[in-house]
Each structure stands twice: as C-alpha cells, then as structure tokens.
Amino acid sequence: MIARYTRKPFKELWSEKRKFELWLKVELAVCRAWHKKGKIPTQALQEIERRVKVDERTLERIEYYEKIYKHDVLAFVSAIGEQIPEYSHYFHMGLTSSDVVDTALALQLKQALNLIIENVDRLLERLKELALREKDTIMMGRTHGVHAEPITLGLKFLSWYQEMKRNRDRLVRALENISYGKLSGAVGTYSNLDPEIERLALEELGLKVEPVSTQIVPRDRHAEVLWAIGIAATSLERFATEIRHLQRTEVGELQEPFTEGQRGSSAMPHKKNPIHAERVCGLARLIRGYLTTALENVPLWHERDISHSSAERVILPDATTAMDYILNLFIQILDGLVIDRDRMIKNMELSFGLYASSKVLVRLMEKGVPRDRAYDMVQACAMKSWNQKRAFADVLAEDQAIREFLSVEEIRQLIDPKGFLKNIDVIYSRVLGSS
Template sequence: MTISPFDSALLGDLFADREIAELFEDSAQIASMLLFEAALAAAQARAGVIPEASATRIAEVCRDFQPDPASLTAGTASSGVPVPALVKALKAEIGGDDARYVHFGATSQDVFDTGLVLRLRDVISIIRRRIRKLAKSLSTLAETHRNTVMIGRTRSQQAVPTTFGLKAAGWLAPLVRIDRRIEGLSHDLLRLSFGGAAGTLASLGGKAAAVENNLAEELDLETSDMPWHAQRDVLVDFASQLTALTGALGKMGQDLVLLAQSEIAEVQPGKGGGSSTMPHKSNPVQAEMLVTLARFNAGQLGTFAQSQLHDHERSGSSWLLEWLTLPQMIMAAGTALAQAVDMVPALKVNQDRMVANLDLSRGAMLAEAATFALADHVGRDAADKLVKDGLAQSAANQSNLFDELPKLTDVPVDWAAVRNPANYVGQSDAYIDRVLATAKRGLRD
C-alpha cells in the first residue's frame, strides 16, 4: 500500500477522483501560483508600480513556464513552502531587468493561499455540479417509489410502515441544504489572499489599495476587509461542509448496505462486487465506500480544525497542517459524490421483497395503528390493553394480530383497512412533495 490510497496506482480507482485529483497535482499547484504572479504584475502595472513592459514579459513567461516540481524540492524543504524556489526559477527564466519585478511586494502565503482559492473555485464547481446530478437521480427515485410501502425501522427494529420514496427523499433533503451552504460560504471563501510580509501591504505604500483591487479583478476574486493569513475560519467552514456532505452520503450508503443484506434483500445497490471464493456474493462496494469516506472525513475534520490556531500574523505549523488534510478531505468528498452519482441510477429496488418483509411481524408493526383505531371507540387505555392482549395471542398462536383482535372486541373497526400498511404511511406523500419542491427550487441550474 502507498502512503495515501488516494494516489495509489493499485487503489486509485477505488479511492481517487481523477477530475479533482488533477487540481491538486504539483503541476496544477504551480500553475495556480504562476497565475497569481502574472496577475500581480498586471495589477501593479495598472497601478503604476512596475513598468508595463515588465508586466507583459512576466505574463508571457508565466503562461508557458513549466518547471519540473523536482527542481523545486530542495528549496521547498529549506523554506517550508515552494514559493521562494518557484520565484527564483521564474526570475531566472525571465532574465534581465524585468526579473526584479517578479513577486514585487508579495509574500509566499499570498501566492500559495490565492493559488489554493483559485483551485477551490474549480473544486466547488465540480462538487455542486455532481450534487445536482445526484439530486436529480434521487428526485426520480423518490417520485417513482412514493407509493412503494416498506418497513420503517428505528434502532434497527421494525417500527411502522414508511415508503421507499420517503426514504429517498430523506437522502435528498440534506444534499439541498449542504449545496445551499456551500454556495453561501463561497462568497467568503473565494477571496484574494494578499497582505505582504505581515498582512499590512506596507511595501506598496500608497498604491497598496489600487494594486489589491486590480489584482482581485485580474483573478476574478473578491477582496477581504483585511488580509486573512491567520484567519482560517472560512476554510474550516468549508471543511465542515465537506464532512456534512460525505456524512449525508454515508447515511445513504449505510441504509443501502443494511437493506441489501441477504436476509432483507430489499435493494441491490449499484454494481455489486464479487468475492474471491464465494461466487454467489454481490458485495455492496459502492455503498460501503460512502460509509468509509464519511467516517474518514469525520475524523479528518477534527485535525483540520486545529489549523485555525495560528500564532500572531502567521503560523507555519498550522498552515502545513492544512496541506496534509484539506486535499484529502476534498478528494474524499469528490469520490463519494462520484460513487453515489454512479450508484443511484443503477439501484435495483425489490418491491416484492418489501411486501414480503412487511408480513414478517404478523401485523405487529401496525399495533400503533390498531391502538388508535380502537381508541376512537373505547379510549386509549382500554385500546392499549386490547392490543397487548392481541399481540400475546398472536405470539402464542403464531397468527396475525388482526386475526386475533376481532375475537377480543366487537367494536366496529374496519380491520381490513387498518391492517393494510399502505393506509398507515401518514404524511409521506406531503413530505416527498415538499422535499422535491425545495430541491427543484434550490438546485436550479
């Protein structure tokens, strides 16, 4: 096994998300930093800080410059960040008098953090696009199975009837909320990081505000009220939403793993995985992956949250902790979404098994329905006693509760209607309608 399964050649297709992985490759990280340097030169030229010809030369070289990441390794190890080595290599490539204007007035964290933000903008676009795709599949599932009655289970035990459509709506609803929260935090997250040596931009004197605004325009980012070198709350907020997302998907995965158990067999999630020795097995690999990635991100969030503890105006240790954790959390969220997007449309729903499982309790799962039906005639306490007596008789005779209750009382209850699980799903239809309406309204393209 490699140190990280996310970039393992052996395990990569199981854990990795290639579209998101590309955004965290060394080449992508370098490209985002070069984009910053080119934009900074352009912004400074517009403000009259550096010559326009120098800015043009810097932009030309940044556009085509592709240093070998390995060539920056020694400098990165020495400085604790790749920016100084990159700037040195870039200056050598540019040459002449123009080179002295590279990285003018900026600090390494400006370059690195803004490069991260530029890539996070693409990450958010990918994640929200996939949430929409998954939401459409879950909406279809909820609509198709709004009348598919099944056992509702609480604390792993049979409770009262529900519908598979409502269960699917329950998987959908948190995705809509999480998407809305990610959209909301994007306004604060996708901001320029530009503060110079210690967050004052003193090196640019009276031109600082102009350069800052120009740079934000060049990169299509917002400015902040002040540099956020040591303010990492929004990154923690983003990591929290990634964890909420993988958690919501993990809950769906956990449900599907349990519903796919051989003894229950109400669903077959996605593409089953085979066993090396048992040819009859179809393991719910994709659903299991959702559970695994949810647990992974839940654990990582506690570690990542500690990166918010910066010393004074910058902390190297807290900053490096982000590099160890955030990319993996993003990868886990992307992979979970990709697995879910692939799995849900291929989900097989065994309605016949759902009907058969409804009969396993011999009517006991409708004891609450029987109690309320009787209470209209004899009061709640008497109704409770009648149903408990009926359950005892049912257990003793291995019979259905609703075959025993008419023997215990002659009150005029329509037992045929009460014993039908489809008549005891409450507001399922209304809840499905509300979730689907919210999803349609909240996930418009």
C-alpha cells in the first residue's frame, strides 16, 4: 500500500524486516521443539538463540543470496546460517519453505486482524454515542432518493452500529480460522518431521495445527480473511456514501469535517467537498477487488503451486493496511461531523407533508374503506398536493371523500412526524438493551 494510506503499525507489520523476524521466530520454535525431542543439544540451542538475529546486515545478506538463488526462503536460511556456521545443520531441519512462510504469515494476519478489530471497537463506541445522542433528531427517511417517511438521525447511526457488530463477528471468525500453522514438510506427510515437533512449535507460537495440510495451509482460510475485510469495507462505503449524499448542496443535512486552512478546490474557493468519505469509498472498492484474487488463490495445482504467492505479497498487506486506514479515517469523519438539524426540518417541509400518505391510507382502511379505494383517494390528494405545491393536510381537509371518514383534527394528527417514531424505543432496546 502506498505511504499516503499506510499508518505506522501496518507499515511496521508488513515490512521486510518484520517478515524475516517472524520467519526466524518460527524457525527458533522448531529448533526448541527439536531440542525437546533430543535432536538438538542444549549448548547448540543456546548458541543458536544467542547469535541469530535480523538486523540491517542480515537484510543485506538475504538480498545478496536472493539475487543468486532466486528463492527468498533459501536466501534467508543461508544468511542466518552465516551467523551460526557450526550449528547451521540444525537450522531449518526437516522443513520446507511453506512451513516457515505460511506459519509466519498466520502470525502476521493474526496481528493485523487484532489491530483491525480494535479499530472496529473504537468505531462501535463512537456510533453508539451518536445513536444515543441523536435518537430524537427527526429527519426525512428516503427511498430511491425520494422522501419516504420520517426517521431519526440516531436510528441511522444505530443501523450502522448494528452492521458493524456483524462485521466484528465476521472478523473474529476470520481471526479464529487463520490462526493455523503447518510444519509438516514438503507435501504435508511429515516425511522428515515428527507431528510432535509441529505441535510443540505451534503451541509456542500460539497457533493451532492445520489438521490436513498439503505443502501449504489451504487458501480458503486466507480468502475468508479477505471476505470478512471486504464486507466490513463495503459497510464503511455504505455509511460514507450516505454522508456524501447528505452533504450535497441540495440536501445539506450533514457535512464531514473541514479543518482550518483546508482547501476544497484549486479553481473554486467556496468548495467544501466530502473528500474523506469519497476516499473511504474508493479504497473499499480496492479491498473488494483483492477478495476476487484471494478466491482465485484457493484452487492450486495438486499439493501446491506458487501462483498464489506473488498475489498474496500484494493483496494481504494492502487489504489489511487499507482497512486499517479507512476505519481510522471514518472515525475521524464521525468525530468532526457537522449536523444541521434545522436543515433537516426544512427539508421535511419540501414534500408538503406527503410523508403521511401511508398513515392516512391505513386510517381509512381502519374506518372500513376497501384498500384499493382508500389508496386511490389518498393518491389523488397526494398528486394534487404535489402539483399545486400545497400542504397535504389542507388538500385532505378539502376533499369530500376523505372528510366522510376523517376529521380535520384526525388529519392534523396523522401529519405529525412524531407519530412515525412511537416505536423507536423498541428498536433501541433490541440493539442496546436498557441503554
């Protein structure tokens, strides 16, 4: 991921240095397991643990060897071997490259997902605060971009909160299912290893044993990580798109933060554009694209090929890094969100009270009017109200067919937007309990 969209924790996590440090961590766990099985003497293990390291000199030697070998794991093994020449025969003993790469990758993805889940928790807390604070902030609900019926801004935030809770559940499941390593050799048959070595080493690393591996950990696990991240990113795009719509000049109900000194356009000094919400949307599209590649990495040839390897060097760091970035960016948007409550009320008035058509329809049905006839009666008044730009309540009150069943006072009560929100407490209780 480019530096513009990379925060420090993920820059460090996916650095070459960190990758080799984790490879070394896996190798040392295997050495300790061999020691427990009596294959590596105590003195040799102690010297290996004391001497091996990944520093700038090590990175230079890895780069040197890789130019010759065209194989990064062998380059790593040779570079570490230089640090323990008399004990190098104990290092990488019985392992195949994917044992190290896939097990270390599981450690990286665990850390990445834990960081992402921490950010999701921060977002959930912010959304909960907004949902409670804006619970009674009435605004127009829209379908197809057209006025429908009144809702509250808090209810919109509550919807986002509940969706992010589902995303959190998916991310936690993905974390559980990626927490597997394999140290089972070339095609997963332990031909030069012992299953006990794998168990001991993975236990030390905090990973579970892949029950049936080939030369690799099956890639459906990695695809699930991208699936969980992809859905979460798409949710953020949904929320950001809503903010973008509500920031349009013609709507003007919400506005993302615009800081002092910020400029919106090189040509038009008046512009305040929803650039951060748009950035969330753009990067969410990128993340979803990586899911396609992750799915295509699942069907490999026989016990493995490496067509997945080059793709994963891009999609896994980039997807997790971008997800971390847009989560934090969206939290910043919410922290500085500008809410124009007066504009929300004025916008409701643009449709002359037509949002009450459903309530008038139902009340007529309750009075015994057949549904089709009631629908035609209400629709005729609604069209007249819209075409003449007159208050829906006034048009209803003048209509003789309507007045046979409804009084003027009943009509006024049906127009009151608060009547649409009488059950909001039930929704809040389902989501937040007694909060």
